[in-house]
Amino acid sequence: MMNHHVTKVTDDIHWVGVVDWNLRDFHGFSVSRGGSYNAFLINGDEPILVDTVKAPFTREFLDKIAAVTDLKKIRHFIINHIEPDHSGAFTEVLKHIPNATLYASENAISGLHRYYEFDRPIELVHSGEIRKLGNHVCQFVETPMAHWPDSMMTYMPEEQVLFSSDIFGQLRATSERFDNELDPPYEDAALYYANIILPFNHIVLKTLEFLPKNKITPRLILPDHGIFWKDHIADILAYYRCWASGRCAHGALILYDSMWGSTERMADRLYRELSKSDVKVRKLHIRSTPMSQIVTEIMYSKAVLIGTPTINDTIFPSVGQLLIYLQGLRPGPGRIWGGFGSYGWGGGGVEYLMRWYRENQYELIGDPVESRFRPSADINQGCDDMAQAIVERLQAASQ
Numbered sequence: 001m002m003n004h005h006v007t008k009v010t011d012d013i014h015w016v017g018v019v020d021w022n023l024r025d026f027h028g029f030s031v032s033r034g035g036s037y038n039a040f041l042i043n044g045d046e047p048i049l050v051d052t053v054k055a056p057f058t059r060e061f062l063d064k065i066a067a068v069t070d071l072k073k074i075r076h077f078i079i080n081h082i083e084p085d086h087s088g089a090f091t092e093v094l095k096h097i098p099n100a101t102l103y104a105s106e107n108a109i110s111g112l113h114r115y116y117e118f119d120r121p122i123e124l125v126h127s128g129e130i131r132k133l134g135n136h137v138c139q140f141v142e143t144p145m146a147h148w149p150d151s152m153m154t155y156m157p158e159e160q161v162l163f164s165s166d167i168f169g170q171l172r173a174t175s176e177r178f179d180n181e182l183d184p185p186y187e188d189a190a191l192y193y194a195n196i197i198l199p200f201n202h203i204v205l206k207t208l209e210f211l212p213k214n215k216i217t218p219r220l221i222l223p224d225h226g227i228f229w230k231d232h233i234a235d236i237l238a239y240y241r242c243w244a245s246g247r248c249a250h251g252a253l254i255l256y257d258s259m260w261g262s263t264e265r266m267a268d269r270l271y272r273e274l275s276k277s278d279v280k281v282r283k284l285h286i287r288s289t290p291m292s293q294i295v296t297e298i299m300y301s302k303a304v305l306i307g308t309p310t311i312n313d314t315i316f317p318s319v320g321q322l323l324i325y326l327q328g329l330r331p332g333p334g335r336i337w338g339g340f341g342s343y344g345w346g347g348g349g350v351e352y353l354m355r356w357y358r359e360n361q362y363e364l365i366g367d368p369v370e371s372r373f374r375p376s377a378d379i380n381q382g383c384d385d386m387a388q389a390i391v392e393r394l395q396a397a398s399q
């Protein structure tokens with residue numbers, strides 16, 4: 001059954017988004033508790049629609065808007081971002097809002113024409129531009145590559161409301177909408193940041209500087225996913241600064257997979273040695289942990305050790321898959337990395353890993369530790385030495 005519940009965000013702003021309770025895979029990124037696609041109707045004397053929802057939810061979305069206003073009365077339609085989780089309903093919505101003027105960034109306009117067939121003109125808006133749309137004022141802030149070329153935020157200076165698009169979003173299905181109705185979802189925001197925003201840290205830092213310098217000081221942040229930030233705006237801004245700058249990265253993370261237990265013994269040995277120090281250490285088995293969770297743990301780590309067995313002369317598939325995921329998310333800078341693993345015949349897994357590190361210019365803690373079959377006393381000593389080198393580096397970095 002459809003849920004036609006609309007949330008009143010302010011006197012004029014209504015949440016007309018949808019909750020996707022069954023979402024578990026967001027373009028390959030595991031989400032264990034669903035998600036939401038937020039969209040908003042600003043019901044002033046010239047109603048404004050901000051964003052849409054994923055295509056399967058189009059009917060529910062239209063019904064929600066209709067519960068607030070006659071769709072034909074909508075005069076303005078702002079498209080902050082064209083990724084299909086927000087633009088999926090675009091062409092269907094256009095049929096129902098014949099009297100609306102459309103606004104988008106240059107990259108959004110060209111992207112919409114590549115995704116969809118439609119013949120409505122779209123007004124080009126630029127960063128900093130301010131438009132009076134009926135009794136509301138909207139200022140556009142482009143944030144290209146945070147996280148798509150078209151990405152844009154819209155700010156209402158009079159109400160101090162920021163429609164932040166994907167930035168500050170989180171994926172979790174909830175019936176609550178505001179951050180004061182539940183424990184603030186920082187963990188969900190961290191998972192979202194690590195898997196979506198991480199490659200664009202520098203743009204996030206620039207945006208965080210740009211906002212206050214340009215008198216954009218929201219008292220309400222409405223992202224396109226998840227909970228609205230109201231009572232915890234300073235906290236989520238601080239988290240974003242921390243994640244984007246790498247200041248949240250502490251301690252060591254051991255990631256490994258194992259065929260017959262040898263690489264796991266090495267991971268256990270590294271964990272044991274690191275645990276003797278005051279360095280915070282975590283150990284995750286790659287095949288048992290969702291990739292999205294692994295990346296979040298990497299975001300919070302200063303040293304990352306990856307262990308792989310060799311299979312058929314090359315890297316173990318689960319470890320190779322992790323490397324491909326990291327290739328795009330680029331968590332390398334600001335962290336030290338190490339490799340270890342095992343083989344039975346001629347090796348190849350650790351060699352692949354170390355070559356990948358070098359090709360991607362990851363800073364290495366030293367030579368890898370590699371064991372033929374079960375780790376010998378020498379190999380255990382090699383793990384202990386690697387752990388000690390990490391402890392020294394992390395202790396030096398914290399002084």
Ligand code: FEO
Pocket residue numbers: 081083085086147148166224225
């Ligand atoms: Fe939520 Fe970039 O889409």
